[in-house]
Amino acid sequence: MLHIKCPHCGLRSQNEFSYGGDATVKRPALNKEISNQEWDNFVYLRKSPRGKHLELWQHISGCRQWIKIERDTLTHEIFKTLKGNEEL
């Protein structure tokens, strides 16, 4: 079980969090004309890297904040945790 350092609450066990996918995906702005391809990229296409991955987690049983975690998908090492509005 991972030990995740929530930037708001401190170190907590993984079972307080829920996973939220790739944090580098940016939702296209509302009302913006975009191609089918761009939209599909946003909705469906995700990389599945072996190694470092910046991902979203929500501290659902804690502060309920969405946070970003830079994690190694192979070793589970966590390099950094960030608040939702912070960039790497």
Added chain:
Amino acid sequence: MSESFRLKQGGLINRNKKISFKFNGKKYFGYEGDTLASALIANGVHLVGRSFKYHRPRGFFGAGVDEPYAIVQMNRNNEVDPNVRATEQELFEGLEAKSVNCWPNVDFDIGAINNFLNKFFPAGFYYKTFMWPKSFWYKFYEPIIRKAAGFGAASIKRDKERYEHKYEYCDLLIAGSGPSGLASAYAAAQNGAKVILAEDKSRFGGSLLTSEVTIGNQSGKEWSEKIISELKSMPNVTVKNRSQVFGYYDHNMLVMSERVSDHLPRTEKYIPKQRLWYIRAKQVIISSGSIERPLVFGNNDVPGVMLSSAAKEYLKVYGVLVGKKPIIFTNNDSGYETAIEFKKNGVDPIILDTRKEANSEIIKEAKELNINIKFSYVVAAAKGYKKVNSANIAKISDDKKSITNIENIKCDCICVSGFWTPTIHLASQSGNKTKFNEEIDAFIPSQSKQKETTLGAANGVFTLEETLNSSFKKGSELSKEITNKENKVSVPTVVEKKSSNHDKFWCVPLPEGKNYKRFLDFQNDVTVSDIQLALREGYRSIEHVKRYTTLGMATDQGRTSNLNGLQLVSDIENKVVPQVGHTTFRPPYSPVSIGAIVGREIGKHSKPTRKSPMHYWHEKNNAVFVDAGVWLRPRYYKQGNENLFEASKREAKNVRQNVGVCDVTTLGKIDIKGPDAAELLNRVYTNAWLKLPVGKARYGVMLREDGIVMDDGTTTRISENHYHMTTTTAQAANVLSHLEYYLQLVWPELNVNVVSSTEQWAGAAIAGPKSREVLQKLFPDLDVSSEGLPFMGYIEGNLFGINAKIFRISFSGELAYEINVESDNGNFMWEKIMDIGKEFNIQPYGTEALSTLRIEMGHVAGSELDGRTIPYDNSLEGLVSKKKDFIGKRSLSKSAYLEEDRQKVVGVVPLDKKTSIPEGSYIVKDAKAKLPNPKLGHVSASCWSVEYDNPFSLAIIKDGKNMIGQKLFAMSPLKNKTIPVEIVSSHYVDPKGERVRS
């Protein structure tokens, strides 16, 4: 039977407390402090089981967790416990155990015929033999193998025992209480660190219990007792025996199973049988010691052949002789310690040492005791079937390739010592890249991946002095880094006998013309010839050899077999062991009972049960409950002998004719506040929200970004910047996370706060033509006329002194209201409604009637919003704004979503107006078409229409909009039903929606 193998004195057992127990139905005696194994050996019982594949007689090989054979079925306090190691099970009064893996009994086992048919059981036997024909596997091979193989039989009854989970944090977790564990724990404790010291066995001290050493001015055992009692008295130290750290997981989390009550005749009330500890440790010290390695020779599995260290432990801890005519077969000095112990207790051993010559203090002592020592000697084969009765011993050539001078000598046990294998399982599990140490011919930990340190014998350090020095030092260093305190402890002086080098020899060559089975893996019956065969057949990777032969794949994880297997592979392949590499160790180190893994999360405790404030009223009024998400909701209220069908029909009819009341507390509720609340709703819902006036509710549908409907519900504008959102019961948590996601990450510029208020409000839906009259009487001061409180209107009122929110919304299609009060007042509200509604024939209705009412109205719900449908499919396209953007809108222009014959919800009525259509049925054009019959869609929900008194269903079918009026078939292969049906509008009752607006 008398205890003829028990010494008159000695051992750590309590000779004042005699204990009676039964094994295979026969009564025996032992002492408090015995294990089942030591007590059986004391009684001369060595035959305890049959081997896995060949069903050969098996006895005891080890004295603890290293035991591969002696697995028994326990019967404790009328509960069955399969696969318990007799070497670990402590004796208690009335213990009952029996052998496993033998039928009809251990003395006469039909499966033993496999031993004589062994030509048919080569390596990879299962893969080769049972592959063809495929259909035979299920019908023939598999059931027979299942019956003949396997270990104990699990009970089919529910386990009444209690198991618990515990979460713990500490600075240092120390696994193993031998010399390295004690020393490092002591040093760390002195520095004020929070320490957990775990010992697998009941007694602390590890090897100190059986070794002849002096620490300071005390014996090893006395020193260990002193350290333990000091540790126990310290508030920062937790000392746990009978506790196995079995798994090392990510981020320094380890799991330990504590056998709290297994050594007692029964589990006391409020005490668990076992407890699983989830421990997050800042640092881990692995002091798990080492396990003696067997030597491989012919028939080395006969009962009476065992590890020399085990024989010594039975002598020193339990005062039990494993034999009275022992052969000690060794390649190192450890065997001599066992021999000396025998000799001291009046038994004459003979030592066969594979080495040409060797000299050390221990060997000198053995010589002085006049022990018969034969150098360059080996056991070629053990003789005897159910118990060893003699051995063919032989002289081995200097190059170890051939044996000569074979002679048979009498013996009743053969104690083998092939040097020591460090127990590196935990280190390996943690991700440590282990390395091969040529000096000890075994793997030891090297580069740590997590915060772990391996000390003592587990690290390949086999002298006590070095072990204590390094352990005191490491314990102090690691704890100092955490506590910033340093209290120096002085390292005591150690007196121990020095050993000479071991012989790099493990496998005795076969005598000319003999084909003895030489076992490597004792639990899985893997022999030397199996490995040879696998290599001949081209398997090279050790992982493949392992899977093909099952070497090391048994429940003992190859504790006694791995290294001998690797040595053999490397010998045959002419490689060195590190090139071959060892297989991966995975948790658990030793088997963990399923009960312990599950813990208290069984039955009702597997998830929380949420009850509405009116729950006890429902209970008192004969509600039959149903699980709705985590909630319990009344499904129907039983009157007299009514069944579900009759009761729900009555309840639904009463709503259509008079008035009913339904507990809707479980609906998800989210409180939304802030100047941008309307903007948020406008982006989340598919319809327009910017112009909703205060005091009005609106129905909304929200999508995922892929255009699929996520949830629906009504949201009410309570005041300028305050909205009250409702969600379905099932989606409440997801919708909240969804809103938080967009507010925190996507549109942080929106000034809005959202919070769940589901449990803050109790809700009652009053529905039916007479609902307004009930409402008027509940709130005599309010204008609840159609003008005062129009459809989708909202007002606040005073319900006999308590504040209430009144929403004119409807799920049933009837004139209806929902009243919300603070949860604490829920029951008060409910009783008032029932009381006042009496004169209007009010009746409570449950989820079944609720379903009926919504289905015949054509209101979609969870069974249609099933994560596969878009608004159009649910006939909700009218709610999709063309003007504004919202979550998921861009996906709705996908070509697949715009196809002319896109699926759509429709109504389905059986032509005979009698036969109910099972939910999940397929809708097909031709009931007799060849399979696979192309399906148009499926029936999502079914009810008995109370309006028309015939069955009615909703279905989602291809080209639904053009199917109205068609005669099709509903087919349920599961229920073997084919029902001719007509497709009708999904709005079966009141299609214009006049009632809700009345």
